[in-house]
Amino acid sequence: MKTNPVQLEIFRNRFQAIVEEMASVTLRTGFTVFVKETSDFGACLVAPSGEVLAAPTETSVSLMVGLPGWEAINAFESYEEGDVCIANDPDTTRGLSTHLPDIWLWRPIFVEGEIIAFAFNFIHSSDVGGRVPGSITPVASDVWQEGLRIPPLKLLRAGVINDDIVKLILTNCRIPDQNWGDIKAEIASLATADRRVRELATRYGREAVRNGCTDLLTSAEQRARKIITSIPDGRYEASDYMEIDTGDGSDRPIRIALALTVRGEEIELDFTGSDVQVKAAFNLPTYGQPGHYMLSLALLNYFRTLDPEIPYNSGLTRPLSMVLPQGTIVNPDPGRAYGVRAATFIRVMDCIMACLGKALPSVTPANSAGAIAIVLVSNIDPETGKRRITVAQPLSGGSGGRPKQDGIDGTSFTGGWLRNVPNEVLEAEMPVLVEEYGYATDSAAPGKRRGGAGIRFRMRNLQPGTVLTARGLERFRFNAWGALGGAPGSNTHVTLNPAGDAKTIGQIDLLELAGGDVVEFVSPTGGGYGDPFTRDPQAVLDDVLDGYISEAEAQDGYGVTIRNSTVDAEATALLRSRQAPRSGTDMGAFRGEFEKKWPEAVQHDLIMALLGQPSAIRDTLRVPLERRIQSELNGGNACDRSTIDRMIIELTKETV
Numbered sequence: 001m002k003t004n005p006v007q008l009e010i011f012r013n014r015f016q017a018i019v020e021e022m023a024s025v026t027l028r029t030g031f032t033v034f035v036k037e038t039s040d041f042g043a044c045l046v047a048p049s050g051e052v053l054a055a056p057t058e059t060s061v062s063l064m065v066g067l068p069g070w071e072a073i074n075a076f077e078s079y080e081e082g083d084v085c086i087a088n089d090p091d092t093t094r095g096l097s098t099h100l101p102d103i104w105l106w107r108p109i110f111v112e113g114e115i116i117a118f119a120f121n122f123i124h125s126s127d128v129g130g131r132v133p134g135s136i137t138p139v140a141s142d143v144w145q146e147g148l149r150i151p152p153l154k155l156l157r158a159g160v161i162n163d164d165i166v167k168l169i170l171t172n173c174r175i176p177d178q179n180w181g182d183i184k185a186e187i188a189s190l191a192t193a194d195r196r197v198r199e200l201a202t203r204y205g206r207e208a209v210r211n212g213c214t215d216l217l218t219s220a221e222q223r224a225r226k227i228i229t230s231i232p233d234g235r236y237e238a239s240d241y242m243e244i245d246t247g248d249g250s251d252r253p254i255r256i257a258l259a260l261t262v263r264g265e266e267i268e269l270d271f272t273g274s275d276v277q278v279k280a281a282f283n284l285p286t287y288g289q290p291g292h293y294m295l296s297l298a299l300l301n302y303f304r305t306l307d308p309e310i311p312y313n314s315g316l317t318r319p320l321s322m323v324l325p326q327g328t329i330v331n332p333d334p335g336r337a338y339g340v341r342a343a344t345f346i347r348v349m350d351c352i353m354a355c356l357g358k359a360l361p362s363v364t365p366a367n368s369a370g371a372i373a374i375v376l377v378s379n380i381d382p383e384t385g386k387r388r389i390t391v392a393q394p395l396s397g398g399s400g401g402r403p404k405q406d407g408i409d410g411t412s413f414t415g416g417w418l419r420n421v422p423n424e425v426l427e428a429e430m431p432v433l434v435e436e437y438g439y440a441t442d443s444a445a446p447g448k449r450r451g452g453a454g455i456r457f458r459m460r461n462l463q464p465g466t467v468l469t470a471r472g473l474e475r476f477r478f479n480a481w482g483a484l485g486g487a488p489g490s491n492t493h494v495t496l497n498p499a500g501d502a503k504t505i506g507q508i509d510l511l512e513l514a515g516g517d518v519v520e521f522v523s524p525t526g527g528g529y530g531d532p533f534t535r536d537p538q539a540v541l542d543d544v545l546d547g548y549i550s551e552a553e554a555q556d557g558y559g560v561t562i563r564n565s566t567v568d569a570e571a572t573a574l575l576r577s578r579q580a581p582r583s584g585t586d587m588g589a590f591r592g593e594f595e596k597k598w599p600e601a602v603q604h605d606l607i608m609a610l611l612g613q614p615s616a617i618r619d620t621l622r623v624p625l626e627r628r629i630q631s632e633l634n635g636g637n638a639c640d641r642s643t644i645d646r647m648i649i650e651l652t653k654e655t656v
Contacts (some may be wrong), residue, residue: 001218002211007204008219012211012311015054015588018196019043022121022189023059031181032126033429034391037421038521040124045117045187045197045214046073046106051314053117054216058303059416065300066293066317069120070108071096075152078107079115082159084187085152091143091334092151095287098294099338099382100147101125103183105155107190111201119193125184126376127174127389130651132510133378134389136339139245139509140281147170156187174387182391199313214218224303225265229320231359235261238274238354239600241591242339243480244282245507250623253478253594254329255603256347260355269295269352270323275408276611276618278302281339281471283495284348286331288473291317294345295330298352301413314332325611333615340471343417345368349414350468350480353400357483357585359652362403366451366483366527368412369397371474371492375457377430390429392459393437394418395521397475398444398452398513401529407452409439409548412526413443431463440522442549446557447486447528448535453548454490458498458520460496460511468519469510470494475524479588484582486528487557488588491523531582533559537567565644602629605641609648617652624651 003011022043032038041065042276045056050070057061071094072087087093095106099589103345104122109117128135130147130357140146153165169183170176178579201209202286237260241253241518265473277283286292296317303316310316314642324331330342350370357364375392396415399407408416423434445451463466473492480489493506498520505511540560543549610618628647634637 001433002348003208003215007208008212008215011209012216014200015045015216016312018193019045019056020058021196021257022193023056025189025192026121026123027059029185029313030123030177031178031185031485033421033425035123037425038391038394039417039419041122042535043121045193046120047217048115051217053213053313055312057312061394063103063293063297065312065314066291067120068095068287068289068292070116072104072120072152072205072512074129076154080158081108081110081560082156083108083154084156085192086155087150087152088147088166089151090285090338095285095289095292097122098285098341099128099136100128100143100149103128103150103186105183105186105190106283107194109194109197111198111206116201117197117213119190121186121189123186125173125179125182125369125494126391127179129174131174132233132386132469132592133174133437133467134469136281137469137509138340138471138507140337140533142337143335145214146281146337186253217313217315220311220313221318223310224316225319227303227306228262228265228267231262233257233262233264234359235581236355236358237592238351238358240350240354242282242343242347243474243476243478244278244343245282250626252626253596254282254439255607256329256351256517257604258348258351258355260352262359266319266321268321268323271328272323272325273607274325274328274330275607275624276589277329278329279334279619281337282329282341282344283332283336283337283338284330284341284344285338286324286511288322288326288331290322291320292322294341295322295348298349302356307312311535316423327611327615327618330580342372342470345472348373354414354481356479361484363406364483365402365413366400366445366447366486366529367480367489368400368414368526369414369454369475369489369524370414370480371472371524372396372412372415372418373470373472373523375468377432377466377468377519378433379463387444388430389394390426392426392430392432393421393457395457396456397454397489397525398525400480400483400489401445401447401451402447402528403449403650406450407444407526408514409453410455413450424573431461431466433460433462434458435460437520437547441547442553443490443522443525444548445480445482445487445489445525445542446530446532446535447482448530448532449486449528450532450535450543451480451482451486451489451526453529454523454525456520456522458518460516460518462515466513468508468511468513470521473507476506477590479590480524480526481585481587482527483529483585485531485583487532489525490520490585492524495520522579528587532557533576533579533582537569537572541567597630597633602633602639605644609641609644614650621648
């Protein structure tokens with residue numbers, strides 16, 4: 001390295017301070033609730049190579065390290081001082097943006113006529129057009145239904161704004177004033193980065209800063225490799241499911257499969273066996289980019305847990321390689337619908353954590369809730385006649401129990417960066433009344449270290465004609481699994497008018513609410529860690545007194561008898577003596593029953609057979625092929641790859 005250790009640490013802290021200030025500027029000047037309250041935005045400094053140099057850890061989303069900045073940078077042959085570029089299209093940015101609501105801006109930072117770095121940021125827009133308010137619907141079948149697509153363009157040229165681009169963008173969204181306010185917040189954030197990096201170069205010199213950028217990436221890589229060597233070499237496999245309407249009549253959930261292989265100081269993530277792309281909005285457009293930020297985050301979190309001062313940059317992804325078969329849900333063909341890709345990203349994180357749990361069972365938490373539902377409401381302002389759109393609440397579930405602590409209540413490892421919307425802000429923005437917002441009793445999974453409690457959110461609509469969307473609703477049937485004897489997590493529940501003519505609701509595309517209608521959400525939870533009958537009875541009593549669990553759950557789930565707000569030690573000891581010790585991984589009863597019907601080996605062969613067919617006919621083959629396979633399995637017949645290939649030939653002939 002050309003930078004001495006002291007100066008390298010100075011640069012690490014200075015770059016970190018710059019990106020934190022960038023994020024702070026966006027937070028303080030953003031217009032939409034999802035930006036200024038929930039903090040769904042990001043900021044980072046990027047080296048001229050396109051690798052992320054520094055990203056915030058205190059404010060904004062953690063999803064920045066590993067983004068393919070080179071795709072945006074190389075979209076233009078040259079840059080001038082004062083240029084600001086814009087894009088939101090996953091296909092033309094090749095996996096930089098991963099769905100249309102993420103509006104990305106970037107700006108070159110010049111020092112003495114040379115580009116020394118780039119500043120990048122994005123905001124999640126609450127609406128960019130499309131078929132529904134908020135732009136995201138699970139049932140979209142292609143990207144053109146999801147809103148305005150912006151390829152890489154220059155929003156500002158040499159500091160002069162291109163009004164034609166601004167008009168085009170704002171004409172194609174439902175909340176133009178708010179969107180323009182958010183974009184201006186992004187521009188201000190980039191200007192802050194430009195000023196601070198120039199100040200840094202003035203103080204230390206351009207050459208020193210350039211060397212610092214290179215060496216910080218190398219330092220992060222070296223420290224990540226050292227951590228990887230502490231993981232036992234081996235191949236660790238995991239899979240999980242997404243309960244989505246695939247848009248083609250299939251009743252089989254989407255499978256995410258992962259084989260994580262540790263070899264010395266490198267990790268390979270092989271997604272072979274993950275399902276084919278779908279005619280629904282769950283495709284995750286990674287474009288096969290190395291270390292893609294939506295596939296590597298769980299490992300980056302692990303690195304930062306063991307080494308909190310590690311430089312948070314794309315050097316951390318250099319020891320990672322990925323196998324991403326083309327045409328799968330984690331590397332779809334262009335033009336697919338992408339809006340709810342976060343659900344897929346979260347399930348990938350679950351699978352990575354499951355693999356780490358097999359490699360390091362004594363230090364890895366139980367599975368987290370595995371879902372973040374973004375509830376959005378929209379209506380017409382009766383005074384102005386204009387459309388109003390706002391996020392009501394991001395609903396995360398509880399995290400999994402940890403080796404030495406309970407899970408975190410109301411938030412998960414997989415999406416803990418999203419802040420809640422204060423009820424007062426929501427009620428000021430929209431004609432709704434929040435009747436309850438708190439932890440749901442008896443939702444936390446039992447364990448020696450219990451899982452985190454879920455959230456109950458109940459909202460009354462006060463204006464007829466209000467529409468509600470809720471993307472990312474998952475875990476209605478499949479559970480987050482418990483570890484080392486811990487119980488699996490609880491499921492999601494959504495109910496319309498729970499106190500009246502109650503109606504259970506599943507995934508929501510667009511729900512129109514009458515005046516007075518009440519919608520109640522109960523989020524899922526992570527699994528428990530360790531045998532719950534070994535939990536300290538006093539901790540169980542505390543949970544009862546605090547309202548996390550009921551006395552009945554204390555007895556059934558933990559073997560603790562409580563009378564008159566105290567533990568009955570004799571009854572508890574007797575009850576626990578009758579319970580056999582629990583160990584192993586509990587994935588929940590539903591998954592066990594499902595995999596009796598659809599063995600994983602058969603699912604793997606089905607997916608691989610479909611991937612062997614031309615992309616144009618996979619969508620039409622999927623459902624009839626699944627039905628034939630299921631018929632064979634129900635008849636007690638074997639169904640291997642050769643059988644499936646024969647079925648495909650027969651179906652193709654029938655179609656012709």
